[in-house]
Amino acid sequence: MQNEPKKEITGTYYVQDRKSLQELERLTIQGQMMTREMGGLLPEQEDPSRFQRVLDIACGPGEWIIEMARTYPHMTLIGVDISSSMIEYAREQARVQHVDDRVEFLVMDALLILEFPAVFFDLVNLRCCVGFMRTWDWPKMISEMRRVTRSGGIVRVADAEAEAGHTRNACPALTQFSTLFCQALYEAGHLFEAVPSGLTAHLVPLLQRHGCRNVQTRTSPMIYQAGEPSGEAFYRDMKRAFQTLRPFILKWSGKPQKDEYESLCQQALEEIQGSDFYNTWNMHTAWGIK
Template sequence: MPTPFETPPNEQPSTYVVQDRSNQQELERLQIQDQLVTTAMGGVLPEQADPEKFRRILDIGCGPGGWLIETARTYPGISTLVGVDASQSIITAARTKAQAQGLAARVEFHVQDALRMLEFPTSYFDLVNLRFGQSWIRTWDWPRMLSEMQRVCRPGGIVRIVEGELAAENNSPALTRFCQHMVEAFFQAGHLFSQESASVANHLPDLLSRYGCLHVQSHKYSPEFRAGTSAAEAYREDIRFLVYTLRPFLQKRGCLPADYETLSQQVLADLKEPTFQIHGHLFIVWGQAPERG
């Protein structure tokens, strides 16, 4: 479809925790995670009083496009929805999905490395969204990221970030241990401000205020998944893919335990137990882009 934006011909090196960007397992996991999180939060924009007022939306690090496509389906009055991601294969999958659902006239996807810059005009979007940036944004990247998000957002428009904790409370010792290794690796790689599960989420309100956003607000969702529910099954599938796709990252950061295979199998076994339950937290932080001097 015609577009005013250029797509770079070659991908740049990625800081994403899964280095193999053509990994089909990771693509499937991201699709599962997208739907799981949106459902757990009660929709695509649950905190916004009047989502119909937005006309142009940008989703940064959009993955396979689940959130953006669901937003287009939920709010047909939004005329332009744009997603960017550093992976050509993931963007191809997102475009295919939008085309299959008859949304290509309103929804478009582009390969862009958002850590370098956002290839869009200043003040172009009404809402700029970013979900789970801690998987590819290092702590020192946040000032530039927030600056770019505000630049492409119109004054008074919404800069919106969704994050989750890496280690949710659960009744599986194996899953708890796996999550501890994951938190350690994220911290070692510079993705967390401290070796705490909700490190990034806890810093977001201050970061948005410090780097220019106005009227910053936040909301926490606390979903609970119990064995036998569709949500618990989706979570199990998410973890089933994650224990394999995350292994190279854990190994690279020196956080891969010697018994990782045994640990992974125990995690998956525990998630099938009829008594399994997990209680986690999802955080939305949003603010208004300021006027420009």
């Protein structure tokens, strides 16, 4: 499984420049922020100690599974991603944090097949997948997730609503950006409807429809507030997101020109830096039993 491609594989992720250090940093910040605000790595699982072997699909820079290794020393963990740049970065982070003896990162296109034996993992995780999953990809993905999960194991999917959160105060530019982002995701096939819940509202029925039982869901409101570390993390995340998502939004939303987009993003950043900024962004987790 260590045979790496010589160049990036063309994929469906909405940021095409996956070698961008800015995108690696953005995903790391965003992942750590989500884990903290959700209340932990597996906050909905009563007894994570029962999971011995864990797979993280579309692991990106690896921050979730590296933190899993640091938190649960008994686990054997594997992360896969289509991007060789992401995988190289994740491997280096695992080495730096001294967990590379228990974490393996592999280049793999999960939309084709999960290259693992059947009934191999206790838990299979897919988090923050709206960026590459299209509506028609779900049946095969869930089928593969179930195939590699042992009987009684957990199939887990988690993602945030497709917007930049709900603001308590007027943030017209941030609201307009969210509308453009939702429209672009819908036009590109990533959402079932052009609304913030265009994916998250479908997670439970998707798992139920494709063979998982006892499906449950948990909503975690992530709160970002001016003057707090969470507010600063949200600013840094959105500052990078505005730039890395620009080609995708300009292509698929069909509305702003480049100059208009830059002006909109600058206004949104000013809103986020306002002294009264308060934002909630809902993260939804759905999980079922194989």
